Amino acid sequence: MGFPFHPRLRPLTILTVIGLVVVLLSSCSRPSPPLIKLGITRWPGGAFLFLAQEKKYFEEEGVRVQLVEFVSTPDAIDAYKAGEIDGMTCSTLDMVKAAEESRRIPQAFIVSDSSNGGDVIMARDDIHRPEELSGARIGCENSHLCKYLLQSALDDAKLSEEQIDIHHITQLAMEDAFRQGEVDALVTRPPVSIRLEREPGVHAIYSSSELPTDILNVIVADKTLIDQQPEAIRSVIRAWERAYKFYTKNPDLAQRMMGQRIGLRPDEFARSLEKIRLVSPEEKEHYFGEDQGLLVSTEDTHRKLCDMGISDRESAVEKLIAPAALTTQP
Structure with a gap:
């Protein structure tokens, strides 16, 4: 047995259905965001x-x-x-x-x-300034930014790249390399530098605060x-x-x-x-x-x-x- 149907409702019902179909089709054809x-x-x-x-x-x-x-x-x-x-x-x-x-x-x-101190060179407690990096083993990511910061520090200290020993290390491996004594200093940034601040004797000797712009x-x-x-x-x-x-x-x-x-x-x-x-x-x-x-x-x-x-x-x-x-x- 069907539902009772009033003839006067038929045009409205048809229009409603058509409207719903149009809305559905338009939503389906609308391109998704890139x-x-x-x-x-x-x-x-x-x-x-x-x-x-x-x-x-x-x-x-x-x-x-x-x-x-x-x-x-x-x-x-x-x-x-x-x-x-x-x-x-x-x-x-x-x-x-x-x-x-x-x-x-x-x-x-x-x-x-x-960066105004975020990019930093951190060293163990017997190295206090860039001039003392001569002969040091320095962990540095193989990136242009790290090279730039390190070269700026060496220039200020009147040292050449030949006077240091660069170890290419990823940021992920830097903390372990430092704790295990594989390097004497690191060119790093947060979050690694912030976590290294917890270590006794570890401190910054040069940073992007020297190059604020x-x-x-x-x-x-x-x-x-x-x-x-x-x-x-x-x-x-x-x-x-x-x-x-x-x-x-x-x-x-x-x-x-x-x-x-x-x-x-x-x-x-x-x-x-x-x-x-x-x-x-x-x-x-x-x-x-x-x-x-x-x-x-x-x-x-x-x-x-x-x-x-x-x-x-x-x-x-x-x-x-x-x-x-x-x-x-x-």
């Missing part, structure tokens, strides 16, 4: 990407982001060159070298922070992606800025969330942030707008890399900065 794969290391300034992911800001801004974790920046650069990721967190030094070593063009679209950290994406998916990149920028604002309003909770992702206690993560200068969303106009602060800084860094013999003077660094129309507009 997937952007970003390489990330455990640098505290980049951890705001983890926070944006935890808070689901990427989803809410209409973009899918996969954070691909790497032990070291050189590993992330290799993955970028191989086309395995679309972009990464890195320093402007690494960005310049990635462009020189690849057919791809990385473009910075977010300035996250500048040199080590600028950015988030880059391949130029092709930026050209083809500008709205997706804007969504990433908005998610990043929301994570930053969440941190300013809820610092304790944010530090706990980000610290967990990079292996530090909340107090340790807070201490790691003291060694960098976070760049607020309000400063993006300075870096990407008329001041061209990012370009000026990158050109200066490039000149220093060239003077050290690390970089190619023919590199055109201006192509490594994303357009202001993309980065400064909401």
